[in-house]
Amino acid sequence: xxxxxxxxxxxxxxxxxxxxxxxxxxxxxxxxxxxxxxxxxxxxxxxxxxxxxxxxxxxxxxxxxxxxxxxxxxxxxxxxxxxxxxxxxxxxxxxxxxxxxxxxxxxxxxxxxxxxxxxxxxxxxxxxxxxxxxxxxxxxxxxxxxxxxxxxxxxxxxxxxxxxxxxxxxxxxxxxxxxxxxxxxxxxxxxxxxxxxxxxxxxxxxxxxxxxxxxx
Amino acid sequence: xxxxxxxxxxxxxxxxxxxxxxxxxxxxxxxxxxxxxxxxxxxxxxxxxxxxxxxxxxxxxxxxxxxxxxxxxxxxxxxxxxxxxxxxxxxxxxxxxxxxxxxxxxxxxxxxxxxxxxxxxxxxxxxxxxxxxxxxxxxxxxxxxxxxxxxxxxxxxxxxxxxxxxxxxxxxxxxxxxxxxxxxxxxxxxxxxxxxxxxxxxxxxxxxxxxxxxxx
Amino acid sequence: xxxxxxxxxxxxxxxxxxxxxxxxxxxxxxxxxxxxxxxxxxxxxxxxxxxxxxxxxxxxxxxxxxxxxxxxxxxxxxxxxxxxxxxxxxxxxxxxxxxxxxxxxxxxxxxxxxxxxxxxxxxxxxxxxxxxxxxxxxxxxxxxxxxxxxxxxxxxxxxxxxxxxxxxxxxxxxxxxxxxxxxxxxxxxxxxxxxxxxxxxxxxxxxxxxxxxxxx
Amino acid sequence: xxxxxxxxxxxxxxxxxxxxxxxxxxxxxxxxxxxxxxxxxxxxxxxxxxxxxxxxxxxxxxxxxxxxxxxxxxxxxxxxxxxxxxxxxxxxxxxxxxxxxxxxxxxxxxxxxxxxxxxxxxxxxxxxxxxxxxxxxxxxxxxxxxxxxxxxxxxxxxxxxxxxxxxxxxxxxxxxxxxxxxxxxxxxxxxxxxxxxxxxxxxxxxxxxxxxxxxx
Numbered sequence: 001x002x003x004x005x006x007x008x009x010x011x012x013x014x015x016x017x018x019x020x021x022x023x024x025x026x027x028x029x030x031x032x033x034x035x036x037x038x039x040x041x042x043x044x045x046x047x048x049x050x051x052x053x054x055x056x057x058x059x060x061x062x063x064x065x066x067x068x069x070x071x072x073x074x075x076x077x078x079x080x081x082x083x084x085x086x087x088x089x090x091x092x093x094x095x096x097x098x099x100x101x102x103x104x105x106x107x108x109x110x111x112x113x114x115x116x117x118x119x120x121x122x123x124x125x126x127x128x129x130x131x132x133x134x135x136x137x138x139x140x141x142x143x144x145x146x147x148x149x150x151x152x153x154x155x156x157x158x159x160x161x162x163x164x165x166x167x168x169x170x171x172x173x174x175x176x177x178x179x180x181x182x183x184x185x186x187x188x189x190x191x192x193x194x195x196x197x198x199x200x201x202x203x204x205x206x207x208x209x210x211x212x213x214x215x216x
Numbered sequence: 217x218x219x220x221x222x223x224x225x226x227x228x229x230x231x232x233x234x235x236x237x238x239x240x241x242x243x244x245x246x247x248x249x250x251x252x253x254x255x256x257x258x259x260x261x262x263x264x265x266x267x268x269x270x271x272x273x274x275x276x277x278x279x280x281x282x283x284x285x286x287x288x289x290x291x292x293x294x295x296x297x298x299x300x301x302x303x304x305x306x307x308x309x310x311x312x313x314x315x316x317x318x319x320x321x322x323x324x325x326x327x328x329x330x331x332x333x334x335x336x337x338x339x340x341x342x343x344x345x346x347x348x349x350x351x352x353x354x355x356x357x358x359x360x361x362x363x364x365x366x367x368x369x370x371x372x373x374x375x376x377x378x379x380x381x382x383x384x385x386x387x388x389x390x391x392x393x394x395x396x397x398x399x400x401x402x403x404x405x406x407x408x409x410x411x412x413x414x415x416x417x418x419x420x421x422x423x424x425x426x427x428x429x430x431x432x
Numbered sequence: 433x434x435x436x437x438x439x440x441x442x443x444x445x446x447x448x449x450x451x452x453x454x455x456x457x458x459x460x461x462x463x464x465x466x467x468x469x470x471x472x473x474x475x476x477x478x479x480x481x482x483x484x485x486x487x488x489x490x491x492x493x494x495x496x497x498x499x500x501x502x503x504x505x506x507x508x509x510x511x512x513x514x515x516x517x518x519x520x521x522x523x524x525x526x527x528x529x530x531x532x533x534x535x536x537x538x539x540x541x542x543x544x545x546x547x548x549x550x551x552x553x554x555x556x557x558x559x560x561x562x563x564x565x566x567x568x569x570x571x572x573x574x575x576x577x578x579x580x581x582x583x584x585x586x587x588x589x590x591x592x593x594x595x596x597x598x599x600x601x602x603x604x605x606x607x608x609x610x611x612x613x614x615x616x617x618x619x620x621x622x623x624x625x626x627x628x629x630x631x632x633x634x635x636x637x638x639x640x641x642x643x644x645x646x647x648x
Numbered sequence: 649x650x651x652x653x654x655x656x657x658x659x660x661x662x663x664x665x666x667x668x669x670x671x672x673x674x675x676x677x678x679x680x681x682x683x684x685x686x687x688x689x690x691x692x693x694x695x696x697x698x699x700x701x702x703x704x705x706x707x708x709x710x711x712x713x714x715x716x717x718x719x720x721x722x723x724x725x726x727x728x729x730x731x732x733x734x735x736x737x738x739x740x741x742x743x744x745x746x747x748x749x750x751x752x753x754x755x756x757x758x759x760x761x762x763x764x765x766x767x768x769x770x771x772x773x774x775x776x777x778x779x780x781x782x783x784x785x786x787x788x789x790x791x792x793x794x795x796x797x798x799x800x801x802x803x804x805x806x807x808x809x810x811x812x813x814x815x816x817x818x819x820x821x822x823x824x825x826x827x828x829x830x831x832x833x834x835x836x837x838x839x840x841x842x843x844x845x846x847x848x849x850x851x852x853x854x855x856x857x858x859x860x861x862x863x864x
Contacts, residue, residue: 005387005424006406006458009319011494013432015276016419018492018666021673023273024417034268035327035415041267043228049307051257052250054279056272057239060231063270063414070286071303072310081349087287087303090355091265094288098329098352103225111251113314133297136314139306171221190222199251201240203232208221216229242654245534245620246474256472258462276492276666278659318461404461437819437856438838441751444691445864447708448851455705456849466700467759467847473699481739483689484682486711488704489671492663495702502718503735504742513781519719519735522787523697526720530761530784535657543683545746565729568746571738603653622654630711631683633672635664640653648661 043103073114259319289330475535505546691751721762
């Protein structure tokens with residue numbers, strides 16, 4: 001450990017000090033209340049780790065607004081209470097049962113490297129991801145069922161369709177969690193499925209009535 | 217599904233349209249390049265889902281800078297290539313082997329609900345978290361080993377100490393991943409351990425030489 | 433040559449070794465990637481050579497962020513493809529057509545010696561700069577047209593006004609380059625005009641709607 | 649103009665405000681003196697525009713230390729007092745005759761896109777740069793004479809050799825300026841030739857006695 005952990009790069013130190021002297025100073029009262037009274041986020045967002053998905057920016061959100069879980073390809077596994085470590089399921093459980101968020105949002109995006117990797121696996125082009133030791137490949141197995149819904153599309157439409165179908169699959173998996181179902185049926189929480197086009201700067205949402213994504 | 221998925225709340229629609237008309241418009245060229253050429257983030261940050269941890273804000277980061285994984289209590293499990301779905305390990309693997317990030321940063325924080333829950337478990341006050349069906353409890357088992365290092369401290373110091381010890385444990389677990397170890401030994405990546413005090417607006421970093429966290 | 437080129441002064445050697453042992457070591461992975469994969473700067477900044485204009489500092493920028501051209505008085509000449517050596521035009525061409533930067537920023541500043549010299553020329557106080565053999569005077573001829581816009585102001589306002597008018601002139605000249613115009617019209621690049629007050633530590637930006645510089 | 653010039657991207661605004669509240673505030677007295685009394689830089693540095701050449705960082709330099717001219721490939725043309733606009737010559741003239749810098753430093757670097765382009769021209773692989781309308785190509789003509797010194801080296805050594813030979817050529821061209829020669833002969837200024845390896849983080853300096861670059 002002694003040899004591996006290093007001081008923070010100085011450009012981040014400078015920027016942090018800048019934040020401390022401006023944003024923090026101007027919002028100190030609120031940040032102290034958030035610390036003292038605990039968070040009370042209105043929504044949970046499940047988004048991709050991708051550096052180009054800037055959730056708080058696109059929704060103008062400040063500290064305290066979104067409980068954010070980010071994993072590769074914004075996937076939610078089905079309900080599997082087997083005693084293993086399930087980071088995503090734990091985050092959903094905490095948001096729904098402890099924080100009682102009012103909205104549970106799954107946010108997919110264009111040019112998703114994870115979705116692309118899954119497509120490669122499903123079309124037989126990524127044997128390295130299919131090895132049992134590949135954490136990425138094993139994780140993306142969660143998205144495989146969604147490939148069924150897109151495999152007959154023209155090839156150049158499949159990736160974007162799979163990005164969107166992944167959101168739909170995650171929404172469906174969320175419904176397998178008893179506490180999610182209960183909150184929805186009690187009318188205390190709503191589900192939302194989004195897809196963000198990074199280059200075009202647009203946002204589409206899943207319309208369950210039509211089964212399509214529509215521009216917001 | 218038809219009855220469960222709803223349109224995005226209008227306050228988020230409004231804000232998104234505001235972002236689209238301002239930030240997106242002013243940065244369109246850059247966002248398009250990020251879409252066309254792919255991301256090249258300099259660092260991966262592993263942070264908590266907590267809504268009060270505003271990573272991009274405190275580091276003045278814009279789209280494309282940080283690959284962000286967020287889970288409850290910013291935990292990294294030890295290397296366990298057992299073929300199960302490991303969201304955190306998959307994110308680390310992707311960041312290190314595909315994106316080749318230069319810095320891997322674990323960011324803990326004060327008033328962490330997850331760490332508090334683990335402390336409750338360890339002191340016998342949270343039987344509900346110890347049930348096998350609790351995803352939160354099972355996830356927080358990953359933090360249990362860190363409790364050993366703090367259990368003899370005065371009680372009112374234990375929570376903060378456990379938040380920090382959680383970061384140290386995650387750093388140690390990261391070193392059990394062969395690809396993390398390889399990147400560090402090759403000199404292409406560095407590890408960093410941080411703890412952010414939400415109310416005080418301060419930042420501390422782990423100094424492996426002293427074993428303590430020091431103000432940045 | 434043998435007698436003219438000397439070893440680097442030791443104070444710079446010491447500082448370089450300090451940088452190498454700290455900043456370089458902490459960021460080695462990133463610097464190697466920048467070397468191996470090439471730069472991908474988000475913005476080009478055209479600033480003055482003046483030692484008091486510390487571009488990377490005021491914008492918290494690290495290696496790889498800004499493509500920087502610096503000349504006396506941050507001037508851009510009009511488009512003149514006459515086969516002569518045009519260092520500024522070459523830098524702009526490279527940034528726009530090869531690097532495809534998303535932002536092109538002209539940064540003027542207070543107490544600019546070059547702008548002061550041009551003002552002296554325009555008011556007949558600097559015959560030595562008007563000699564054909566003066567590189568400084570000939571270079572500052574590029575700023576002369578801007579004097580028209582400030583010559584009727586009270587004398588003590590003229591210098592600062594000329595510094596700002598120089599930025600506006602450079603922005604207008606940039607628009608005479610076909611590749612700049614194309615990138616702007618394609619929506620892949622934006623222009624920005626700034627003026628930095630060195631003593632006050634403030635920054636103003638040109639608002640084309642009002643024709644004035646406004647505090648950022 | 650109205651439609652082309654835009655507000656500064658908000659990530660730069662935030663960072664600037666951070667700088668203002670920290671670095672500026674802490675150094676206000678010095679910055680005000682620099683504004684009131686004028687700059688007095690010890691050295692002029694002629695470096696490349698490349699975003700990876702972070703001059704102030706590698707030399708630990710703060711505001712007021714270096715008069716910086718940056719152009720593509722850090723080139724200095726020979727003395728040509730023909731009444732045309734010569735940005736580089738103007739910057740050198742101002743530094744030497746007005747600011748009376750004590751050191752004049754030419755800093756080359758590895759992976760230089762400009763030098764690479766010149767090598768492509770010299771080996772007949774870049775007809776587009778040889779067109780009279782290419783500002784980059786015309787600018788790089790200044791480096792062509794240096795190709796003679798490297799063309800018989802093994803091909804994989806030529807680029808780095810040309811980067812270094814470019815520095816030597818610029819140093820020789822500097823000596824053709826009467827005011828440079830005068831200052832050197834009067835013993836009030838020294839010349840220095842450097843080459844920085846971006847990936848390795850090393851620095852070499854030209855030793856005129858051996859004609860080679862040696863590690864600093």
